[in-house]
Amino acid sequence: MKIWKRHRGKILAALSALLLGLLLLVGGAVWVLSSDEFREVASDRIVGAIEDRTGLETRLESFEIDFFNQTLAFVGLSFRGEEAAADPPLFGFDRIDVGLR
Numbered sequence: 001m002k003i004w005k006r007h008r009g010k011i012l013a014a015l016s017a018l019l020l021g022l023l024l025l026v027g028g029a030v031w032v033l034s035s036d037e038f039r040e041v042a043s044d045r046i047v048g049a050i051e052d053r054t055g056l057e058t059r060l061e062s063f064e065i066d067f068f069n070q071t072l073a074f075v076g077l078s079f080r081g082e083e084a085a086a087d088p089p090l091f092g093f094d095r096i097d098v099g100l101r
Contacts, residue, residue, distance in 0.1 A: 030067060039063050046074075056081055056090065070100040 004011070032038055043063040050058045061076025078092030 033065060033067075039065070050079075054079070059089075072098040072100065074098075 039062070043060050046063065047058045047060050050056070057080040059076070059078045059080075060074060064073040064075065065071075066073070074093070074096040076092075076094065077096060078089040081090040083090060
């Protein structure tokens with residue numbers, strides 16, 4: 001208890017700085033993950049991973065992240081095999097929603 005009485009101001013200042021740093025870190029992460037640049041990079045990585053694993057030409061119109069509802073959405077996901085360019089894709093989805101835990 002003597003330590004608290006003697007160093008109360010320093011302890012509160014340190015805890016306040018730690019809390020502020022944590023809030024800035026979380027806020028920065030949400031800001032980066034919500035940016036258009038991140039979505040573009042994530043879309044490119046997702047398409048690349050799908051193409052590497054399936055060998056199919058893959059197209060993804062957009063990729064959305066909703067932190068409040070904890071969901072990911074893949075919009076306009078389509079796959080092309082060896083069909084002609086004028087033919088419709090092998091298969092495609094208007095929207096796929098994925099829930100996160």
